[in-house]
Amino acid sequence: xxxxxxxxxPPQREAVLVEGGPLLVLAGAxxxxxxxxxxRIAHLIRERGVPPEAILAITFTNKAAGxxxxxxxxxxxxxARALWxxxxxxxxxxxxxxxxHEVGYERDFTIFDQADQLRVLRACYEELSVDPKRFAPRAxxxxxxxxxxxxxxxxxxxxxVSGFFDDKVVELYRRYEDRLRLNGGxxxxxxxxxxxxxxxxRPAVRERYQQRFEHVMVDEYQDTNHAQYRLVRVLGxxxxxxxxxxxxxxxxxxxxxxxxxxxxxxxxxxxxxxVVALEQNYRSTGTILSAANAVVxxxxxxHPKRLWTDRDDGEPILLATCRDEHEEARxxxxxxxxxxxxxxxxxxxxxxxxxxxxxxxxxxxxxxDGVPYQVVGGPRFYERAEVKDVLAYLRVTANPxxxxxxxxxxxxxxxxxxxxxxxxxxxxxxQLGIPLADAAAQADLVPDLRPAQRTALRxxxxxxxxxxxxxxxxxxxxxxxxAALDGSGLRAALAGERxxxxxxxxxxxxxxxxxxxxxxxxxxxxxxxxxLEEISLYADADAVDQESGRVTxxxxxxxxxxxxxxxxIVGLEESLFPHARSDTPDALEEERRLFYVGLTRARARLxxxxxxxxxxxxxxxxxxxxxxxxxxxxxxxEATRSTLSTPAETSWSWGSGARRGAPDLQTGDSVMHAxxxxxxxxxxEQGGELVRVRFSDAERRLIAASAPMRKxxxx
DNA sequence: ATTCAACGCTTTTTT
DNA sequence: AGCGTTGAAT
Numbered sequence: 001x002x003x004x005x006x007x008x009x010p011p012q013r014e015a016v017l018v019e020g021g022p023l024l025v026l027a028g029a030x031x032x033x034x035x036x037x038x039x040r041i042a043h044l045i046r047e048r049g050v051p052p053e054a055i056l057a058i059t060f061t062n063k064a065a066g067x068x069x070x071x072x073x074x075x076x077x078x079x080a081r082a083l084w085x086x087x088x089x090x091x092x093x094x095x096x097x098x099x100x101h102e103v104g105y106e107r108d109f110t111i112f113d114q115a116d117q118l119r120v121l122r123a124c125y126e127e128l129s130v131d132p133k134r135f136a137p138r139a140x141x142x143x144x145x146x147x148x149x150x151x152x153x154x155x156x157x158x159x160x161v162s163g164f165f166d167d168k169v170v171e172l173y174r175r176y177e178d179r180l181r182l183n184g185g186x187x188x189x190x191x192x193x194x195x196x197x198x199x200x201x202r203p204a205v206r207e208r209y210q211q212r213f214e215h216v217m218v219d220e221y222q223d224t225n226h227a228q229y230r231l232v233r234v235l236g237x238x239x240x241x242x243x244x245x246x247x248x249x250x251x252x253x254x255x256x257x258x259x260x261x262x263x264x265x266x267x268x269x270x271x272x273x274x275v276v277a278l279e280q281n282y283r284s285t286g287t288i289l290s291a292a293n294a295v296v297x298x299x300x301x302x303h304p305k306r307l308w309t310d311r312d313d314g315e316p317i318l319l320a321t322c323r324d325e326h327e328e329a330r331x332x333x334x335x336x337x338x339x340x341x342x343x344x345x346x347x348x349x350x351x352x353x354x355x356x357x358x359x360x361x362x363x364x365x366x367x368x369d370g371v372p373y374q375v376v377g378g379p380r381f382y383e384r385a386e387v388k389d390v391l392a393y394l395r396v397t398a399n400p401x402x403x404x405x406x407x408x409x410x411x412x413x414x415x416x417x418x419x420x421x422x423x424x425x426x427x428x429x430x431q432l433g434i435p436l437a438d439a440a441a442q443a444d445l446v447p448d449l450r451p452a453q454r455t456a457l458r459x460x461x462x463x464x465x466x467x468x469x470x471x472x473x474x475x476x477x478x479x480x481x482x483a484a485l486d487g488s489g490l491r492a493a494l495a496g497e498r499x500x501x502x503x504x505x506x507x508x509x510x511x512x513x514x515x516x517x518x519x520x521x522x523x524x525x526x527x528x529x530x531x532l533e534e535i536s537l538y539a540d541a542d543a544v545d546q547e548s549g550r551v552t553x554x555x556x557x558x559x560x561x562x563x564x565x566x567x568x569i570v571g572l573e574e575s576l577f578p579h580a581r582s583d584t585p586d587a588l589e590e591e592r593r594l595f596y597v598g599l600t601r602a603r604a605r606l607x608x609x610x611x612x613x614x615x616x617x618x619x620x621x622x623x624x625x626x627x628x629x630x631x632x633x634x635x636x637x638e639a640t641r642s643t644l645s646t647p648a649e650t651s652w653s654w655g656s657g658a659r660r661g662a663p664d665l666q667t668g669d670s671v672m673h674a675x676x677x678x679x680x681x682x683x684x685e686q687g688g689e690l691v692r693v694r695f696s697d698a699e700r701r702l703i704a705a706s707a708p709m710r711k712x713x714x715x
Numbered sequence: 716a717t718t719c720a721a722c723g724c725t726t727t728t729t730t
Numbered sequence: 731a732g733c734g735t736t737g738a739a740t
Contacts, residue, residue, distance in 0.1 A: 060730090061730090087730070088730080089730055090730095113730095114729090132734090132735095133735095188729090188730050189730090191730090192730095252728075253728080253729080253730095255727080255728065255729090256728085256729065256730075354727070354728075355726080355727055355728075356727085356728085357726075357727095357731085360731090377728095377729085414717085414718080416716090416717075417717090418716065418717050418718080419716090419717090420716055420717080421716080421717095450716085453716095536730095537730075538730095539729075539730060540729075540730095541729090541730095555727085555728060555729090556728080557727090557728045557729070558728090558729085576727095579727055579728080580727090581726095581727065581728095582727080582728095590728095594728080616726095617724095617725075617726075617731075
């Protein structure tokens, strides 16, 4: 039998072996927390006789859940399959599918993604005659999401807020809720909120799940929100065998409602909690670790701690100054080449950035250089228009109440049925209290429709009947998908377009069919509903393939939990990283944690880059290096101007170091710029380092010292 | 009533 | 660079 603890260090061993009861593991980056988690579960199963199905293990991604199950199978054998290992959202769906009626939903409820949510919300704007320009829908949705993550109903929110904007939010939230229910739809926040309502509000249901889960374990606990916290709390009673693992330095989701206070609250709720700190890092070189420590220790709101390693210092961190984003991309390519020449595999290289848009230039360069790479995140496969179009047919098949999908389905391909027609149909459906799909079958009875529209609706209804028949007969998902593609005319419409774009979309749809077939072969109990559900809960991070032999490009958010031999972080510029929108002290600390997460992903080599100018919404911005660069210990860093192009005439340094004298520019001065021509200074920022200049076409912010620009007249 | 083309505005991070 | 809205053409 495998020895579960001999390879562990003392605190790790303690965390694995400690008796039941609440356990808080404060696990620094790279300190082996996944190992602790899996070994503890294995220990519970093997040594303490806990049945695998009595353990609920919450991970941050579906992929991590799968890996945990696999590792566990290696430790305790196939019994591990009975373990509930999943994300919060997947676990909630699993519970809600069984108990839907308890919270006023049908079992076949649909999960609405952000695009769906916006459609529902926009409909509410119409109904309530709210102007979307005055109340940005995305912002309102954000407020609703925030309320739900704190388990606030519209009434609860109303009690808490007041004011013109907030009153409207409450009003919209209330209507949004009604409409969601009408659609049989739940948004991501509902999955959590309704599960908490269910468990807290229905003693019989609660007891069932409490009895079932003897042990509850949560990874990445610092990124849980209030709803998740309450979920853990209610499931953990009465045994209180709750283990949470987290690191306050790695909390990067507060904008999504995550609350680091959950860690503090844990000790308050469970005063008897056992606390274990894992501070030995097994991942990174000494240099990387000390740099990461130096950066994160600038944050005020954190538990003081210091990760240590007994590894060598390794190589210095390479810091490259690039002229623009193209040079930065070439630097990335050159560094990849260098690493590969040294015998490293492409798979061991990760390139991180703050925003998805940054991947584009790098991709272009890598394609040109023939470097194999994968991009995680960005425009998502399942959110492409053509995919959503055909999925709308499947979603209505699975849930006839889903009016959002119905409207989408009716509109694509074009069949002469637009919003006006759908509105009439909805009116009719509402009068009779029947789903839109059924109303469509009776199109002949709906007033004020054109004959062609009646025909189109009838045909649609027939298609839906056919799809539903296939589904009920247990047809394979890829077969139902094919039937939708052909029956809807979606495929024919694209084929008829004969454009490159249409060709690409057809290929996308073929890919979807392949994915459906793959699902069909892989799923334990394949069904249309579970296929749609898997798609809805599919996360970008689930797609990371560390064995693909390719370089991985992704946002730092997606890099959480991963590690690479070589890590490059690009775009380290003020207003990009830290992002301009993170302008409060707290938000800035979160940006710093994000940087910390990025740094600590690296095992051996770290390359950091910033560009002096970057193309941004049409124009070109001139930028200062990120303040975070100045926070790196000087002895850990080797700075270089990218050697890939001729150095600019002016050089400048970052952070607290020497600063070149900028031309003395004042508001009102006239300047001549090499590229933009004549302009006038409209503002001076950051102690004269940056100037705002209005040119004939636009106002730009330039770095006073290095922009190719001279003063032509005093203001 | 639908559809299409132009315009103006905004873009962090994601389950 | 993309999206949503607006206005015009069918």
